[in-house]
Amino acid sequence: MSDVSTEAARRRTFAIISHPDAGKTTLTEKLLLFGGAIQMAGSVKGRKAARHATSDWMALEKERGISVTSSVMQFPYEGRIVNLLDTPGHADFGEDTYRVLTAVDSALMVIDVAKGVEERTIKLMEVCRLRDTPIMTFINKLDREGKNPIDLLDEVESVLGIQCAPITWPIGMGQRLKGVVHLVSGEVHLYEQGRNFTRQDSTIFASVDDPALEARIGADMLRELREELELVEGASHPFDPAKYLAGEQTPVFFGSAVNNFGVQLLLDFFVEHAPAPKPRETTGREVGAYEPKLTGFVFKIQANMDPQHRDRVAFMRICSGKFSAGMKAFHVRSGKEVKLANALTFMASDREIAESAWPGDVIGIHNHGTISIGDSFSEGEAITFTGIPNFAPELFRRARLRDPLKLKQLQKGLAQLSEEGATQFFRPLMSNDLILGAVGTLQFDVVAYRLKDEYGVDASFEPVGVATARWIRCDDAKKLEQFRDKNALNLAIDAAGELVYLAPTRVNLQLAQERAPDVAFLATREHA
């Protein structure tokens, strides 16, 4: 096998989806611990705090108790290379999360044993469904009282519409938690409070029939367990790799992230069964992960990671080939060669300069605004990866400047911040308004805060008569011009220079559509 196929085959790129507070951060810490990043254990939150110091606007994030930024963590485990792409936690950041999910090959769903399936998990699951993303499930906080495990699986199946295949099964819960049984290997892993439960230092019995087990968990509990296992065997589905890979079945694990219990069993199973990078669709053809030439797409932009340098980092998911430090790549949208100098990789220990990276990996490219979300890179071929949409925002506000002399700064700030993808910036054809669109209201606070903090601009956002936006497409240049003339009052240009119809009401939108049957009104703009 070539280097590319060997390296691609051992990549596991995934994201954790969960409702806030289910334990995503805690689980991330433990996974990193197994990846050998010992110094990282317990410090994911610490690292968040350190970032606050370098970038003050994140104080807002702290105030609100939300994580605005996503990051990428890479660690080796059992001969595999695991890439964990963090997803922003707050509901307002759905779009951003959506795009992170386009860059992964599978997902891990974390559910709080007491709360069951929560609203945000349902939404994220819908997103995974769009691409049939394979999903593993970790039911967390077993050290606390929660719902009956069988009921929980029923809930996942009925609410999320995915079949459950339990791989581990809990023995007791809360105060009575004794351990888990591995339903595939038959092993029993005991839970002992206060220990770090790596495979090496936990007590393992070969099966529930091991005579020593009864002495440890008691005859009553063992009887209960046997009965439950029989029930589970009768009522649940055995693990089916094909169904898992098709996104139809989720292997389920039970544990307690904070106690590091059940986590390694999950990780072992994950690296063995989770998919390596798969072929991906482009406008021209399907690109296989094992192809020798570099291709990739940008799914996220983060501005001003270092306030000393006004640069932005574009996060590119590599889809095929090899990236080598300093190489040139073809930026498909601009048609230009770009030197990928000083690209970042994301080893768990720190951001560091990438020497090489492979399919499934993410690299960070510094740039000054030339790269946008959705952009594709190649070694010369004009291909564009599809399926990384911009959604029409649902909320609109007009920017109001307190100091008119800062107009230039305001425009620059709005344009740069919208490159990150959480907000969109529109300039009407017929007025000097600056209109910002977002999916959630919190975005306006974040932008106002960052405008002040990073651009020195005091601006506020006021209501504006826009209900919804649609991107305009029309192949017939003449008809497009007619449409432009007739509707100039409602048209605007977005940050990428595309024509957008800003409808004051839904009814108005409908009428405009009826009057211009040759013009397409698109609710998403796929980056092209």
Ligand code: G4P
């Ligand atoms: P999130 O990223 O999904 O939002 O969740 P996070 O890991 O921050 O966990 C949310 C809370 O749940 C934290 O408590 C965390 O310690 C706790 N937690 C995580 N896993 C477990 C578990 O297995 N058992 C129990 N009992 N609790 C768990 P917190 O009080 O909000 O924060 P902290 O002060 O403990 O850090």
